[in-house]
Structure formats: structure tokens, C-alpha cells
Amino acid sequence: MKTLVDSILTKGILTKDDLVYLLSTKEEKEKHSLFRKANQVKKEHCGNVVYLRGLIELSNICRKDCNYCGIRKSNEKVVRYTLPEDEVIDRALFALRRDFGSVVIQSGERTDRVFIDMLTRVIKAIRERSEGTLGITLSCGEQSLETYQQWFDAGAHRYLLRIETSSEELFRKIHPDNEFHRFEDRMQALENLRKAGFQTGTGVMIGLPGQTPENLADDLLFFRSFDIDMIGMGPYIPHADTPMAGWKTRLLKPADRFELSLRMIALARIMLKDVNIAASTALQTLDPDGRIKAILAGANVFMPNMTPKIYAGDYNLYEGKPQVIDDPMIIVNELEKRLRGLGESIGYSKWGDSKHFFKRVIKN
Ligand code: SAH
Ligand code: SF4
Numbered sequence: 083m084k085t086l087v088d089s090i091l092t093k094g095i096l097t098k099d100d101l102v103y104l105l106s107t108k109e110e111k112e113k114h115s116l117f118r119k120a121n122q123v124k125k126e127h128c129g130n131v132v133y134l135r136g137l138i139e140l141s142n143i144c145r146k147d148c149n150y151c152g153i154r155k156s157n158e159k160v161v162r163y164t165l166p167e168d169e170v171i172d173r174a175l176f177a178l179r180r181d182f183g184s185v186v187i188q189s190g191e192r193t194d195r196v197f198i199d200m201l202t203r204v205i206k207a208i209r210e211r212s213e214g215t216l217g218i219t220l221s222c223g224e225q226s227l228e229t230y231q232q233w234f235d236a237g238a239h240r241y242l243l244r245i246e247t248s249s250e251e252l253f254r255k256i257h258p259d260n261e262f263h264r265f266e267d268r269m270q271a272l273e274n275l276r277k278a279g280f281q282t283g284t285g286v287m288i289g290l291p292g293q294t295p296e297n298l299a300d301d302l303l304f305f306r307s308f309d310i311d312m313i314g315m316g317p318y319i320p321h322a323d324t325p326m327a328g329w330k331t332r333l334l335k336p337a338d339r340f341e342l343s344l345r346m347i348a349l350a351r352i353m354l355k356d357v358n359i360a361a362s363t364a365l366q367t368l369d370p371d372g373r374i375k376a377i378l379a380g381a382n383v384f385m386p387n388m389t390p391k392i393y394a395g396d397y398n399l400y401e402g403k404p405q406v407i408d409d410p411m412i413i414v415n416e417l418e419k420r421l422r423g424l425g426e427s428i429g430y431s432k433w434g435d436s437k438h439f440f441k442r443v444i445k446n
Contacts, residue, residue: 101299120348120380133434136177144190152321184217191223209237217433230278242283248304283312289339311436316362319400351380386410
């Protein structure tokens with residue numbers, strides 16, 4: 083028998099009310115309809131393929147003080163590091179040898195010239211030494227248009243900058259009130275990424291204290307109206323050494339935050355169809371099977387951590403972040419085994435770009 087969710091999902095365009103309903107329904111049957119539909123849409127628009135990105139956490143030095151983040155500038159307990167250039171390049175080439183099509187270079191937000199030029203050299207070296215075969219995604223925070231352009235021209239082609247929440251009011255609550263943390267600057271940065279030529283990704287944290295289903299529905303509508311190419315989103319997970327740790331009592335239970343995150347992924351897939359959606363690491367913190375469940379709910383990008391072990395322990399955005407293991411192929415092989423039974427495969431050595439990006443570029 084058709085559920086209410088089935089009839090909502092057969093409509094062409096979902097309204098805010100539909101989204102709020104789909105995020106909130108407690109009916110098991112309806113939940114399954116949602117995930118099933120998302121998986122169908124993924125297969126139809128992106129195929130049955132999951133793309134790999136080796137995640138390299140370049141530096142935990144950050145000029146910002148986001149109230150939720152463990153490596154915020156004011157956390158004096160953090161041992162700060164920046165990976166030496168040759169180690170970043172080394173990790174990228176390791177990813178290439180393991181048939182990863184791409185790397186993601188993520189970092190605390192640094193806008194100093196030394197950092198900007200160092201990353202430019204690293205991008206160029208990765209492009210040269212992989213003979214152009216390794217894709218490069220960046221996630222290094224808000225930068226000027228000139229910096230984005232410099233990194234794009236050096237050879238990076240995708241960039242992830244989460245809006246964190248599309249509600250300006252909630253954004254103000256989870257950030258300090260100063261010139262480093264302005265909602266309008268975040269928006270402008272997203273515009274600038276697109277101007278520079280990047281496949282542009284964004285995302286939000288899910289289950290923030292005070293966040294409502296209406297806020298999350300607005301987030302999805304924001305992804306649609308901004309015509310975003312990629313999405314990286316996951317549950318909010320508290321970190322003891324942050325101002326938001328004290329807000330724990332207002333948090334949804336971990337299992338509910340996890341479930342809400344899966345629904346957001348499923349809805350993003352159903353609404354946006356051909357964008358790339360990552361199965362974020364934070365999902366795995368709340369459920370050991372979290373990333374597989376995310377793939378079944380519509381995600382198509384998987385990002386094993388390849389940061390050298392001695393540094394990775396100092397890149398703690400939130401508590402309980404999974405440990406880095408020596409050989410990411412253990413995780414990939416496990417993923418492959420699981421996917422095989424589900425009719426999905428891994429896109430080894432493929433960039434796995436956002437199909438949506440190219441459709442938009444051709445259209446314009
Ligand atoms: N500095 C860059 C990239 C590193 S942070 C930036 O901020 O864009 C990457 C993402 O980690 C952030 O966008 C945020 O959404 C997420 N993050 C930070 N603290 C978190 C927490 N406590 N729980 C879940 N995600 C968190
Ligand atoms: Fe810095 Fe990013 Fe953490 Fe904010 S979320 S404090 S910008 S690393």
C-alpha cells in the first residue's frame with residue numbers, strides 16, 4: 083500500500099511543508115520509503131558507483147573561533163601542526179597508488195600568504211606528479227576571490243565550504259560576534275568559489291542545539307536555490323573544550339541526530355538528483371555502520387582519512403572522531419565487500435566529478 087510519503091515523493095517539487103513532514107515522520111514504513119526513493123534517484127542520476135577521496139588534514143591552525151569546533155583558535159589544549167609540503171604530496175601519491183581518483187585537502191582557516199602560497203605549490207606538485215590524473219578538492223574555509231582563483235588556476239577543481247546553517251539567526255548563535263564570523267561573508271565566499279570556477283559544495287551540521295525541522299527544510303531549499311554542485315553534511319557532535327559543550331542538555335540523542343542526518347542526505351538526493359553527496363566521517367562516530375547507511379540513503383562519495391597518523395590525532399573537530407588506520411585499503415576493501423551485496427561498486431581511479439556542475443556549465 084502506498085504511504086503518505088510515497089505520494090509526497092511522486093510530486094515534482096517538494097515544498098517546505100513536505101520537507102518538514104519527511105524530516106519528522108515517526109512511521110517506520112514511511113522512513114523506508116524515503117530511503118528507498120533516494121537510492122532509486124541516485125541510481126538513475128549518478129549510477130551505482132561510489133567515488134573515493136583520500137582526506138588529508140593539512141593544518142589544524144585556524145584563525146577562527148567557531149563555537150562548536152575542537153580546533154578553534156582559543157582552544158589552547160590543541161597541539162598545532164601544519165603538514166610539511168612533501169608529506170602532503172606523498173600522501174596524495176599514496177592515494178593515487180591505491181587507485182583513489184581524488185584527494186580532499188582540508189584545513190583550519192588560514193589566510194596568511196605563507197599558507198596560501200604553500201598550498202598553491204602543493205596543488206601544482208600533485209597535478210604534475212600525478213600527470214593530471216588525481217582530482218583535487220579543497221576545504222580550507224573562507225578566502226578572498228583572488229586566493230580561490232590562485233588555487234583553482236594551480237589545478238584544484240572542487241571546493242567544499244559548509245554554510246553550517248542557512249538560518250542567519252542560528253548561525254549567529256553558533257559563532258562569535260566578530261568580523262571573522264559573518265553570515266554574509268560566508269555567502270559571498272560561496273559566490274566567489276563559483277566565480278573562480280570551482281565545482282562548489284556546501285552543507286550544514288545536523289542536530290545543532292536549537293535547530294528545528296523548519297531550519298533543516300530551509301537548508302535543503304537553500305541548496306536548491308543556490309544550485310549547489312556537491313554536499314557534505316553530517317551530525318553535530320559536541321567537543322568538551324568548546325563553548326557549545328555546555329549546551330549538551332539541549333541536544334537530540336545521538337541516534338536521533340544520526341537518523342536526522344540520513345534523512346537530510348536522502349532528501350538532498352531526491353531534490354537535487356545529480357549532485358555529489360559525501361558520506362561524512364561524523365556519521366561513523368555516531369554509528370559504526372554510518373557511512374554505509376549514508377550510501378544506501380543517497381550518498382555517493384566516501385572519504386577515508388589519509389592524514390599521517392602522528393598528526394591526525396590533533397585534528398579533532400569533535401569528540402570520538404574515528405582513528406586513522408595505517409592502510410586505508412582495509413576500509414576500502416570492507417566497503418567494497420559490503421557494496422557488492424547491495425548492487426553498488428567503487429569508482430576506482432575516477433575523479434567522480436559532480437554531474438550537476440557540467441550540466442549547468444553546458445546549459446549556460
Ligand atoms: N576550516 C574549514 C574546514 C575544516 S572544518 C571550514 O570551517 O570550512 C570542516 C567542517 O567540520 C566544518 O564546516 C563543520 O561543519 C565541521 N565541524 C566542526 N566542528 C564540528 C562538530 N563539533 N561536529 C560536527 N561537525 C563539525
Ligand atoms: Fe576553524 Fe573550520 Fe573549526 Fe571554524 S570549523 S574553527 S573555521 S577549523
